Amino acid sequence: MASLRDIASLNPLLVLDCCYAVSRGGRRRFGNMAGVFQVMAFSVGVLEKGESDAVFMGKLAKIATAEIISSKELNADWQRQASMLLVSIGTHFPDLMMEEIFLHLSGPATAAPAMVQILADFASSDALQFTPRLKGVLSRVSPILGNVRDLHRPIFANAFKCWSQAAWLYITDLTSDSPLDSDVMSNLNSVFELLLRVWAISRDHKVSP
Template identity: 70%
Template sequence: PFNELLHTSTDFNVDWQRAAATLLVAIGSHDPDLMMEEIFLYFSGPTSALPAMLQILADFASAEALQFTPRLKDVLLRVLPILGSVRDGQRPVFANALKCWCQAAWVYIGDASSGLPFDDDVMSFMNSVFELLLKVWTGSRDLKVRLSSVEALGEMVGLVTRSQLKSALPRIIPTMLDLCKKDQEVAFTAAHSLHNLLNASLLSESGPPLLEFEELAVVLITLLPLVSVNISKDERSYISKGLKWIIPDPYR
């Protein structure tokens, strides 16, 4: 029975829980509605099982993007009401799930036989989640929360409305650049999200670039010195010349 598979008592070790989650994802690939209906029972109130349920939905989205994405609306309907009360300790789990769900949406969009997966309701849900992560979660003192939130935002930037993305740029760019200055692993994750953000802002077919040259220069001025740390002296000299080109000499 599903209830036994989803049970999260301390009597069961992590390996058993992981095996049970893998089995549920496999069941979901054959009968996604049945699996998701059972998981949704755990979203009706506070429960210690909720992080495990989110991870199962994240795994299912990664494994079965074409089956998951049409059901994203049902997932967001249940997740949105509880997002505002999620504490720092569980925010990385939620952020990781949101990242996986958005990645599934991109797979769905890229599939030749699939149309656009979002109606107005889903777009509204996505915009609300985007705002919460950007304005609240990225301001956390916990580095794991900030990083996982930025990682999720990096997958969402191309899925929210252009007007919302435009208004988010003054806040989201400094947040990502700040993480790029951390250790290598953190910087790599933040740089990937920044790459997605720049693509969505500069290369969209939906309209003109959302970033002005001066705003883009700030990104380059921050990133180029970081890149130069692990390169040769000649390459570092080339970057130095590039910075001089970006920042004109006022006396020249």
């Protein structure tokens, strides 16, 4: 895989085409999907602005999400690398990537924690592009918080921490314009009330203050 990364530095689209062909079979046909996703994430990351198109990036995003939701695991190596591919795609096409995530947030409950973790990673990676889209994220995540299992609460709590940090960075260091309108603030207040009054007294110490 190291040699593919070297080639990707020179011709990322060529490597992405090859990885795309291999990855369409998923883990059942190709055992080292973690390596494939890692190379793809690197290749997308070195693309110049305008070098790729949304259609192809959309295909890569769908392969990544399909693999992630195909398992109940949450922290397997191949899942982490697939998540990084989605984050890399988000740096070029944030709306495309987030719409793909939103599709699965409204799907089976088992997919939601992984999707929320990706949004947290994206916020930490690119506060400038994430923060103006925070309102859309909250409008989709807040309604499902009441059904989050105890096991998954730390993932959601950490995501809200990452999103809040991204918003703070956006306002204080990146731009003077605030995307936090009254709807966003109301949503955040409701979320933090839930975190403090319900989740903070959870038996899981990972969500306690």
